[in-house]
Amino acid sequence: MKRKTLITATVIIIIATAAGVYAAKAHLSFFSFWKPIQVTETITMAADAFEPKEISVFKNTNVCFKNEDDEERWPASNIHPTHGIFPEFDPKEPVAPGDMWCFQFKRTGIWRFHDHLFPELTGVITVRGS
Template sequence: MKYNIRTLLIAVLLVILVFLLVNNNRSQDILLLEEDRIEIEGAEYSISLTKEGYDPSEITILAGDRITFSADPEYYKFHWPASNIHPTHSIYSEFDPRDPIKSVDKWSFIFDDRGAWRFHDHLAPYYTGVIIVK
């Protein structure tokens, strides 16, 4: 009789131990998934100022996405992407590096405001484009 009770107690303790281990691992998995969701950042895109103008000249992105602007150093010494209206850049004033950028350098901007944002190169305002932020 003592042998059966002892065996039963050991079996119950093993079941409880396995249950606790399995549930503990599940809660850690859930926490990792929540952390992964928090760390997700917006997508990244590139717009380049080429001999023919901006490429692409129109792009659709989501709020929180980043666009990195560059210029072809074969054709430009500097570039200056900025929001319209030229020369004040007042429509989306944050979208303006405020100084020329060497063509060997890049400039990035995260678009948080939704809308259709027209832009130009401040140094060559005939090169234009539009960024649609959803």
């Protein structure tokens, strides 16, 4: 009986050690499943509009602007042309056709935006607390 208990304990220790080594090498944590999931939303920049034109997201969400137009596009916060209401929300240069620019919204609020190159194209991102 003692021998069976000793073998069982040894096997459990070996398995626990192997799992710990694997977790350390993979940079895993026992509590990693409690970390918040990174969320990304995509807004398409089409020839004549942002699609969708309005979205609502939680704080720390990444919003990616994908340029599906044949021309350069430049999403940025209002007010045109300075983007002064939320200056960080500005890629500071055009987004080429087929490319994407992403921004993480770390501030809550209602953020109106426009295309710097085509200011008549507008949208709204509402960022709520998490």
